[in-house]
Amino acid sequence: MILIKFLFITAILYLGPVVGQQECVKKFMDLSLVKYRAQNIGTESMTGQFMASYTLRVLWEYQFNCSCVNITSLILGINIRRVTDSRRLFPSVQVFTPKGSQYNLVTGSERIIYYTTSNVSTNGMIEYPLDPPIKVTNGDVLAISQPFKKASVVRVYYINGINFSSSMEYHIGSKNIDTSNFLVSNELILVYPVTSGYCVNSTNSITAEFVKKKALEIQRSQPFYYLSQYIYPQIVFSCNGSVTKWIFGAYSMGSLSRPELQIWRQLGPNNYNKIGSSLINATKMIGSNLYEFIPEVPLQFQEGDMFGVYSNNMVNGDSLILYEQRESGPMNLRIGPRLVSPLSTISFLKLYQFTNDYPLVTVEISQSTDLEESSTTEYSGSPYPSQLISKPSQSLSVSAKWLIGGIIGAITIISLASILVLACIIVFIKKRVNLHNSTDYSIIDTRKDDTKKDDTKQDDTLIMNDMTSVTPMQDNSAYGSTHDAAVNENPAYDSYSDGTYLYMSNNLYATVDEVKQDQDDDQYI
Known part of the structure; x- marks a missing residue:
């Protein structure tokens, strides 16, 4: 066994x-996204804008109603570009906690949102894991910061015309937020916090699925x-x-x-x-x-x-x-x-x-x-x-490997089964032979002197008195019982040599006749 x-x-x-x-x-575009983008060719109408440079926005929209919970990931609507010598900045999220009439930055809560050409989403759904997660308590608020857009690899979208509670634009790096500057805007910032429990309430009923949907719609073909x-x-x-x-x-x-x-x-x-x-x-x-x-x-x-x-x-x-x-x-x-x-x-x-x-x-x-x-x-x-x-x-x-492994496994199982069958046959034949030999009994003549000692070896021979008294076969040591034995980047900074390649920024390429719309535009028209 x-x-x-x-x-x-x-x-x-x-x-x-x-x-x-x-x-x-897996690096090709997922079929679901190919279908979605194809059916919307020529019909894409949503206009998205990027958060302003050097700004921090508090997302008053989301309240955490648990005494203690972790934000494990972020659903995002973002634009991802390639890293260049002059483009190496990334947005980040932070947590602020209430203290009196203001909110203070929680030390160690900042998480950088690293996305580059090497880890883009193939299906259009961008859920960024936070490692380690951010711990939040009841009353804390989440904020997002956007550095200088022209130097940013990742830019965060917002959409006009959808009610969404957020703060005014603070300068990036702010450590204190004054609650008197509370502002309710109609700019949906495409960020949604996912927690380890159901602990996020949204003032305007913004859900993770809603942010995903808008993040898909805002991309253009x-x-x-x-x-x-x-x-x-x-x-x-x-x-x-x-x-x-x-x-x-x-x-x-x-x-x-x-x-x-x-x-x-x-x-x-x-x-x-x-x-x-x-x-x-x-x-x-x-x-x-x-x-x-x-x-x-x-x-x-x-x-x-x-x-x-x-x-x-x-x-x-x-x-x-x-x-x-x-x-x-x-x-x-x-x-x-x-x-x-x-x-x-x-x-x-x-x-x-x-x-x-x-x-x-x-x-x-x-x-x-x-x-x-x-x-x-x-x-x-x-x-x-x-x-x-x-x-x-x-x-x-x-x-x-699968084919050969399967063949080897099948041959192994068949061979072992054959060996087991052969072993069973041998044991069966051996038992039959021993059973046949066991009928050759020694008979004690009771008419002779009772004091005459029997020379029969008790441990090797079965004894029958008057053909009625038989020693059980199990007592013979040859028939012992048997028992079966019991038989587990930051890829944003790839170490490629700039000297090997000619980096062409969008502005440099603008000298060619056939040119795209400036890649640094704040919106797609």
């Missing part, structure tokens, strides 16, 4: 950790820049396999000009190779502005390969225009505009960090069961390395 359990556990452990399809492509090549070094495949289907959000005006969805492999610090691509079309529509494209031959990829896009030209209104979410996405590396055709190889020196828009694209894949060994490359620190590190990949894919 011990042996069976040991071999069974060994077979299970051999399988290793399982990475599912969702885990393998836009067409890709035309005639440009993009690579997304943070949208990577984390397994080996093949792309069997592309799902994307786009606006179709025809098929004369079409975008290309691609898979790229980084061969070294300075070059990329395109290893697969699909020139997509709008033949199969599966929702409002939502399409799917199935490659004739699945596109093979290896762990660490990256997603890329070639954005096509707008030809006389006869084009399929791919869309992206404006900012709050992963890093974009870009060549263009005026790139007249897709590239098959790229020198790293041609690419520059452009922005962090999020393509409305997701995939369906088939994970590889190929047992051949291969080598992959990975890079230390940032996805834009200064030093290349090579290492052999796991010789077996995850699916292959």
